[in-house]
Amino acid sequence: MTIQWFPGHMAKAKRQVEEKLKLVDFVIELVDARAPYSSQNPMLHQVLQQKPKMVLLMKKDLADENITNKWISWYEGQGISAIAVNVDDKKDVQQVIQKAKDMGQEKLERLKKKGVRPRPARAMIIGIPNVGKSTLINRLAQKKITKTGDRPGVTTAQQWIKVKKDFELLDTPGILWPKFEEEIVGYRLATIGTIKDNILPIPDVAAFFIRFLQEHYPNLLNDRYGVSSDIEDMGEVFDHIGTKRGCLESGGKINYDKVADVIIRDLRSAKTGRITLETPDMIH
Numbered sequence: 001m002t003i004q005w006f007p008g009h010m011a012k013a014k015r016q017v018e019e020k021l022k023l024v025d026f027v028i029e030l031v032d033a034r035a036p037y038s039s040q041n042p043m044l045h046q047v048l049q050q051k052p053k054m055v056l057l058m059k060k061d062l063a064d065e066n067i068t069n070k071w072i073s074w075y076e077g078q079g080i081s082a083i084a085v086n087v088d089d090k091k092d093v094q095q096v097i098q099k100a101k102d103m104g105q106e107k108l109e110r111l112k113k114k115g116v117r118p119r120p121a122r123a124m125i126i127g128i129p130n131v132g133k134s135t136l137i138n139r140l141a142q143k144k145i146t147k148t149g150d151r152p153g154v155t156t157a158q159q160w161i162k163v164k165k166d167f168e169l170l171d172t173p174g175i176l177w178p179k180f181e182e183e184i185v186g187y188r189l190a191t192i193g194t195i196k197d198n199i200l201p202i203p204d205v206a207a208f209f210i211r212f213l214q215e216h217y218p219n220l221l222n223d224r225y226g227v228s229s230d231i232e233d234m235g236e237v238f239d240h241i242g243t244k245r246g247c248l249e250s251g252g253k254i255n256y257d258k259v260a261d262v263i264i265r266d267l268r269s270a271k272t273g274r275i276t277l278e279t280p281d282m283i284h
């Protein structure tokens with residue numbers, strides 16, 4: 001589900017995350033590998049204060065691998081560990097566990113020096129809606145414990161999942177809102193399906209995505225729909241795709257809503273190809 005973020009909700013979500021943060025040693029932040037900048041929470045840095053974090057670039061199977069690697073280098077350049085993850089790949093999940101253990105170890109060493117008795121390192125998962133939090137928690141727990149599509153505001157007692165002997169995870173994730181300030185961010189989030197389909201009109205989102213393909217992935221556009229990247233008129237592009245994919249109304253007219261649906265569905269299931277909407281050098 002997608003949440004309508006009103007100021008009251010935002011304040012409440014922030015408070016809930018701050019409460020949970022007190023219980024953990026470090027944070028595992030999830031972003032969408034197809035739009036790591038837009039799928040970050042704008043306040044997380046402030047909320048985290050001094051807590052260490054690692055970043056997981058989720059849904060890597062849908063993203064452009066070259067750009068994902070650039071993002072990993074970018075994070076590492078800032079001293080932040082980053083791992084690209086496909087939740088269905090056991091190796092990726094193992095890598096997350098290993099990295100989390102390493103991060104926990106640093107904390108435990110520090111405690112040991114202070115003479116505190118050893119205990120498991122504790123972490124929580126944090127991220128915007130639909131980024132893959134519940135699915136990852138289930139994989140880490142190796143059994144289904146969190147309902148996928150969990151909602152914020154449903155308070156339950158905090159429980160710890162023992163992932164490894166010396167690493168525990170909070171069973172409910174922290175949910176924060178995505179960036180909303182820039183219009184283009186809204187389009188990118190709508191494209192990858194992070195914000196509800198009724199917030200921005202689907203034909204506009206599809207047109208935004210076609211322009212993006214024309215500029216950045218002209219070959220994929222041509223391979224999927226036989227559309228050349230130099231057609232400027234979006235109506236013409238939609239006519240072409242509509243004819244090819246049979247998006248017709250009675251009387252043979254093209255149904256543009258259906259064309260837009262086809263474009264968006266193909267994209268979200270990676271039928272168009274593995275695509276990333278943002279590169280680190282776009283960040284100023």
Ligand SMILES: Nc1nc2c(ncn2[C@@H]2O[C@H](COP(=O)(O)OP(=O)(O)OP(=O)(O)O)[C@@H](O)[C@H]2O)c(=O)[nH]1
Nearest residue numbers: 001059086087129130131132133134135148149150
């Ligand atoms: N292709 C792909 N899909 C993924 C991956 N991780 C999660 N998903 C899908 O993303 C969708 C959202 O996953 P959830 O685990 O419900 O996301 P969430 O962050 O808990 O969402 P909220 O409950 O809305 O906060 C589901 O359809 C998952 O199957 C991944 O690595 N690859």
